[in-house]
């Protein structure tokens with residue numbers, strides 16, 4: 001057939017076209033091609049000389065165009081691995097970042113293996129943080145909130161898929177749906193990017209409400225720092241992810257709000273990323 005194209009030629013051309021859109025053009029090309037022919041990635045490099053039919057090439061070109069236009073791989077595949085869990089994601093949810101695993105690490109270090117502690121995750125999105133904590137600490141009970149019903153629908157499906165039952169999902173703005181309750185640990189990866197940050201140009205596919213938080217990126221952190229005090233147990237801890245240049249500002253916000261023992265820990269790239277605070281009475 002005249003328009004039959006070999007896998008290696010297709011991958012080479014696609015890798016070149018992905019150069020400007022991706023940090024891992026070859027890998028993305030392999031993964032997209034594997035999807036188009038419904039085979040594992042290992043198949044595409046073991047069969048470099050195989051010729052593809054036109055339908056497969058068309059399927060591949062369709063997803064390639066989305067990737068070149070800047071759509072994250074996770075939205076094209078509909079999934080993203082986080083904390084060794086295969087999570088479903090959608091454009092209603094932020095794509096979980098490896099850097100957020102440090103927040104999970106800090107959280108589980110504070111949740112007992114032997115006692116039933118209550119944990120609150122604010123703005124859960126795909127449920128990544130909440131599900132990781134619930135899975136690592138089966139005796140705990142995690143309440144996860146989000147303003148987006150579409151995001152929560154994804155999170156609920158993730159919980160079902162992973163068979164995690166010590167978790168509930170409630171819809172509402174930040175702490176509004178849990179008023180009057182008490183939690184031993186509160187965690188959040190809120191939006192924290194400043195509205196004029198040039199980095200936003202590369203994040204056009206993800207929900208703006210999950211990324212941007214006012215002129216300095218700290219509007220939601222200010223809100224949470226105050227509101228979380230209403231539902232935190234005595235000696236309870238708050239853990240917040242934030243931008244690597246925001247550690248000092250976040251520390252100030254937490255201290256002014258009345259939190260004690262404010263500390264910041266670094267992420268996998270060595271950048272300040274998660275601040276903790278305790279409620280002392």
Ligand code: GLN
Pocket residue numbers: 097189190191192193203210211212
């Ligand atoms: N860490 C994300 C980024 O910079 C932002 C996530 C967030 O605002 N919570 O892409």
